[in-house]
Amino acid sequence: MLAAVLLGARPTAAADPAPTDAWQHEVAEGRRHWAFQKxxxxxxxxxxxxxxxxxxxxxxxxxxxxxxxxxxxxxxxxxxxxxxxxxxxxxxxxxxxxxxxxxxxxxxxxxxxxxxxxxxSPRFGERWARHWLDVARYADSSGKESNLPYPHAWRYRDWVIDAFNADKPYDQFLREQIAGDLLKADGPADQARKIVATGFLALGPKGLAERDRRQFEMDVVDEQIDVFSQAMLGLTLACARCHDHKFDPVTQRDYYALAGIFMSSETLYGTGSQLQNRHPATLIELPPDAGLAAAVAPLEPAELERLRRQVQELADNAADLARDARAARREGKDANNAAPFLRARVARDRQAAAAADLDQFRADGSPRTLAMGVLDRSRPVDSPLLERGDVDQPAGVVPRGLVEVLCGPDEPRKIATGSGRLDLAFWIAARDNPxxxxxxxxxxxxxxxxxxxxxxxxxxxxxxxxxxxxxxxxxxxxxxxxxxxxxxxxxxxxxxxxxxxxxxxxxxxxxxxxxxxxxxxxxxQRRLDAEAIRDAMLAVAGRLDLEPTPGSPVARVREDRRGLMEVVNTVRRKPDTCRSIYLPIVRDQEPEFLAVFDFPDASLSSGRRDATNVPVQGLFLLNSPEVVSLAEAFAERVTGLPGTSAERFERAFEMGLGRRPGPADRAAIAAFRADFSGRRRGPPSGPGQGEPRGDARGDARGDARADRERLALVAYCQALFATAEFRHLN
Known part of the structure; x- marks a missing residue:
């Protein structure tokens, strides 16, 4: 059987163990659970x-x-x-x-x-898409040991934003993420968007360094079962991989019936062949007339030719080093020295990375429109039931199907034709689904x-x-x-x-x-999440860019870990002013601002975030160059407003906390200004800094007063950022 070949195991006889009367009774009892009733x-x-x-x-x-x-x-x-x-x-x-x-x-x-x-507002989709991206475990990299870039993950992110802004019916929203490539489309643009939606199944973390292909395939399937069941059904179906679910009436047969559905589809995530990646994958090319934004800019003819020459030169070099490595192996001269083989492998990786760069463009230099996602294989397969989840212990093959306890007693649960993703998509989003x-x-x-x-x-x-x-x-x-x-x-x-x-x-x-x-x-009372805190600081400082550049910085790096870390370090050195949803999310290297305020683990489906209150958050608000820079911008913005100094402080209060200051607040503001001014006032000291004379004395005093005022306002704006009221909703 193809499933057995795919898993590299000895083919086993097809066997769908007949359910016992005891199990049928357990299923009937399970259907009485409140959540399993319509x-x-x-x-x-x-x-x-x-x-x-x-x-x-x-x-x-x-x-x-x-x-x-x-x-x-x-x-x-x-x-x-x-x-x-x-x-x-x-x-x-x-x-x-x-x-x-x-x-x-x-x-x-x-x-x-x-x-x-x-x-x-178009800002609505940006806000609510982030909630869904938490449960969809969205990220721009593969995570785990290799942590290679997903250059085209951003298309799925933007699709989710557009879906919430357009108020796409939620049942259709679910169907497109499971089987968008199989749904009827109204033209090339609609077809492309539906394919992009299947990126939901391709975005997960992947152990690209896994040596065993069978184990890698099953880990990908397991991750897909886990994310769709938690995100869409609120169930932990992946717990039945190694044994029947310990608590819910879900068996291993249910799990491997679903596994066959996902095994019958090819997951395309677009990481090239290289040293850290034992499981390269291509991407899906979308129709050129789909009207979707490109990940990269078009290449001029000279630049395209330069890239072609580079690919050829790297290919020639890789071939030469491969011959040297084979010769060394035949002669036995380097039996204990891996250097020739490593040089050949590195050269091959460099050639593959350059070829991947070139592959983003058509012959005329225009960029190809690529996306992550899934597509049906030419032939569907059924999965063996793996005892204890071990790929080396396949038992009887389980026909593709749905979860029995969630189907009606007379509802067919086996898949008749195709991979079964389309059946799964309509079953999940059916009105009868409880x-x-x-x-x-x-x-x-x-x-x-x-x-x-x-x-x-x-x-x-x-x-x-x-x-x-x-x-x-x-x-x-x-x-x-x-x-x-x-x-x-x-x-x-x-x-x-x-x-x-x-x-x-x-x-x-x-x-x-x-x-x-x-x-x-x-x-x-609720604490704002990380993105809202950062975006609010940018907004009140007048720095928030509401028109981000399409794509992602990850789409513009070479396909290697070094290039990915360059993106991470660039974000750290020079923070972007876009909304936080558009920041690159590199697994295990999330932007510091987000990580400090409980950004979820991007490798896990997360429907509820933590909301901690820990010292490191206060230290971050006090010492972060990004926060200090935004406080300075906030103060500069307030300085340009009309009115007295005291009135500008009150305007900053209103802009930051969303309310006008009361009597106690005004007293606190006055005390802050007086205290800050008193601590900052003092005669200049040092060589050449004696008391100025005449008009210069008045000018110097005016400059010193303005400088104290500016410093006080910057400190005050940063203090507003650090207040609990700024970070909480009442």
Whole structure:
């Protein structure tokens, strides 16, 4: 069988072990788990305080609070509310003008108009795409030992941004990532975009130094099963690779039925043949009329010819060194010296890297449009069941199929034709699937409210947490599907609820009953994620570039680790001013700013980030050249505003924290200015720095005063960046 040949194992007889009566009983019991039952639309419950709810969401929340004897806190004020909405929807702070306009707007639909404006902003897609990229484990390199560049990963990133901005129906969003290459397309441009979407399956970390081809193939398949099951289903199906799942009713047969689907597709990620890469792969060439941006600029004829000559010269040199190595081996002169063989290998790698550079261009020097992704193999294969997950212990071959416990009793689970990716894509995104809509509704709720209805967003299985509001989760899932799987409508529905708009304040009576705020009687104070902190600093400093260059720096490096580290070091030496989503994410070398503030491991699917508060963050805000530079730019921007010095300090406060300073804040600002001025004032010292005379004395004093003012403002702006209020939403 082809699967056995692919794995390098002795072909085994086809065998799909018949399920026992005991197992069928276990599957039937497993289907009773709350998450494996199809969501139904529950009627919103009756509440005693009928004036409090603004919609169905609020009725579910209030009913639970009333049952527990908890009273919700008051609504948030206008200033914290617009700041909350702005960061949650577009990941950027509101401007002082936007805040003032919202505070002054007394219209009944004022909040709705702000929400609609933010949802329509192109910044929305940049914000919400980053949430999905966390679960898609997006990165621009392969990670692990070799950590080679993925020069075209950025196409998938941009596709996700465009999908959220266009409000692509979520069911279609899922289908395209699993089987976009197999879906019907409306022309070359649509076909190209659908192929780019399958980059979801190609982006994962890869052990390119793995010597055993069979092990490498199965590790890639395992990673694909792991990411699609956690991201789209909220299940840990990869736990069944070596044995039946310890907790969920998922067997090894289920796992290897899925494995056959992914083995029947070729994963194309575009790392060239070189010393650190034992498993090179090509890329998918997209139609030239697809209208997609190129990764590199066109080559002039002279430059193209120079590159061709370089490839030929390197090829000739590699051939010469290969002959020398073979001769040395035949003569036995270098039996204990690997130098000739290493020189030949390095020369071959250099030639391959140059050839990969040349391969990015057509004969006329125009760039080819390439993408990562997956394509079906010419013949589908079924996977052997590997005992203990060992490629050297294949048992019976398992037909390609779907997970039994998630299929209806009469629903076919075996794949009749093709790889099965298309079947898998439609099964995942089907309305009858009990998980897809629930998992996404919970992800959206988590990002907006600070905690999921299910606290384990990537695990809806038996060991996951049960929902705090199961009826509300089903309500959100069903209305999500009824609204055409519109993510924007789901977000709008949640942020317009009273539950979302509550103040983030303490209430002793409610806290005594529900200290963890599981009933949602208040809004939790939330720390901004790493990207929002960095982007907010850039925004208030007037340095944020909202029109990033298409592509990625990784697309423009040679295909070797040295070139990748040059990208990393360049980002460290001269930080870019683009939004953080466009920064290159090199596995294990993430940008320092992001890493300090809990950027997730880009090798793992992550639906919930940590939000730590550790000393290294304070030290970073105090000492980072990037933060200091932004504080200086912020101060320079404020200096150009009209008004007195005291008024400019107050404007900086408003720009940084999203509210006007109160009396206590003004007193603190005045104390800061006085203290800073007192510590900085003093007579000049040193040779030639005596007291100036006449007009020069007045000029010098004026210059010294202006210098103290500038230094005070820079220090103040940096202090604003370091405040907890800047980094948190109330």
């Amino acid at each position: 969501p139904v639309a529950p009627a919103p419950p009756a509440v005693r305080d009928a004036a409090w709810p603004r919609g169905a969401i609020d009725r579910f929340l209030l009913a639970a609070m009333e049952k527990a004897g908890v009273t919700p806190v008051a609504d948030a004020g206008r200033e914290p509310l617009i700041r909350r909405l702005s960061f949650d929807l577009i990941g950027l702070p509101p401007t002082p003008d936007e805040i003032r306009a919202f505070v002054a707007d007394t219209g009944a639909d004022a909040v709705e108009r702000v929400v609609d404006r933010l949802l329509a 998980l897809a809509a629930r998992v996404m509704a919970n992800r959206v709720w988590l990002k907006l409210m600070g905690a999921g209805i299910v606290a384990t967003p990537d695990n809806f299985g038996v060991m996951g947490m049960e929902p705090t509001h199961p009826a509300l989760l089903d309500h959100l899932a069903v209305t999500f599907m009824d609204d055409g799987w519109s993510v924007k409508k789901l977000i709008r529905r949640i942020v317009l609820s009273r539950g979302y708009q509550l103040a983030a304040v303490h209430a002793a009576a409610a806290f005594a009953i529900d200290p963890d705020n599981r009933l949602r009687w208040r809004m939790d």
